[in-house]
Amino acid sequence: MKKTILALCVLSFCFLQVRGQFPRFKILAFYSENVEGAHVEFAEEAIIFFKKLTEGNGFVFDVTKDMNDLRTEKLKDYSFIMMLNDVPHSKEQRQALETYMENGGGWYGFHVAAYNDRSSNWPWFLNFLGGGVFHRNNWPPLPAKIVIDQSNHPVTKGLPSSYISPLNEWYQWKPSPRENKDIQVLASLAPENYPLGLKDIIPNGDTPVVWTNTKYRMIYLNIGHGKGIFSDATQNKLIIDALKWVVSSDKKGNVFEK
Numbered sequence: 001m002k003k004t005i006l007a008l009c010v011l012s013f014c015f016l017q018v019r020g021q022f023p024r025f026k027i028l029a030f031y032s033e034n035v036e037g038a039h040v041e042f043a044e045e046a047i048i049f050f051k052k053l054t055e056g057n058g059f060v061f062d063v064t065k066d067m068n069d070l071r072t073e074k075l076k077d078y079s080f081i082m083m084l085n086d087v088p089h090s091k092e093q094r095q096a097l098e099t100y101m102e103n104g105g106g107w108y109g110f111h112v113a114a115y116n117d118r119s120s121n122w123p124w125f126l127n128f129l130g131g132g133v134f135h136r137n138n139w140p141p142l143p144a145k146i147v148i149d150q151s152n153h154p155v156t157k158g159l160p161s162s163y164i165s166p167l168n169e170w171y172q173w174k175p176s177p178r179e180n181k182d183i184q185v186l187a188s189l190a191p192e193n194y195p196l197g198l199k200d201i202i203p204n205g206d207t208p209v210v211w212t213n214t215k216y217r218m219i220y221l222n223i224g225h226g227k228g229i230f231s232d233a234t235q236n237k238l239i240i241d242a243l244k245w246v247v248s249s250d251k252k253g254n255v256f257e258k
């Protein structure tokens with residue numbers, strides 16, 4: 001009997017030890033099924049991609065379709081939130097995001113997660129993104145040559161100076177976020193892509209593809225339209241390194257060094 005109790009204690013101690021180390025961090029990903037079909041397709045592939053990364057790595061990738069999960073009490077356990085294909089809508093959701101980000105929270109957004117226009121009426125969000133309002137896009141979706149603007153940043157370190165990104169709808173913003181002193185552009189469309197598109201054409205200009213607002217722990221990637229985004233190894237490295245950077249730059253400490 002005593003031996004059994006002892007064995008149970010040992011087992012539960014081991015369990016507690018393991019629980020103390022894993023998960024190292026938690027991510028909460030928001031996505032919607034009530035958006036453009038190609039944005040749903042992207043989100044579905046993204047969820048599979050990021051879920052695979054959790055295998056054996058000790059982090060949790062939670063997924064929700066409910067934007068009302070954007071509330072302070074819920075977010076406090078998460079290292080960062082990921083916006084796969086939607087933006088906060090209600091006043092409460094927007095306020096929760098502001099509170100979370102102004103207090104050290106993390107944000108990782110794809111494609112339409114930065115969409116805003118004159119009807120958005122959300123100055124905080126516009127400033128958070130660097131001041132760019134949606135200006136124009138190419139159509140149909142096309143592959144494009146991406147150039148790395150900053151090769152010494154943890155998100156882009158080790159990447160070639162350029163690569164071809166798979167089929168995507170590219171958004172151009174006005175003014176370009178690059179004009180904002182708080183914005184660090186890490187990658188953008190190469191000038192030789194222009195004119196880009198057939199039905200809708202981006203004729204010229206500056207199209208940042210990856211950027212961060214240095215006032216926040218955030219990163220935005222312009223990619224996220226349709227299937228096949230995760231079919232390129234170079235771009236996948238960028239996507240994963242962006243995740244690692246958002247997590248590791250948490251002021252609470254770098255979980256990868258614990």
Ligand code: ZN
Binds near residue numbers: 039111112169225
């Ligand atoms: Zn799109």
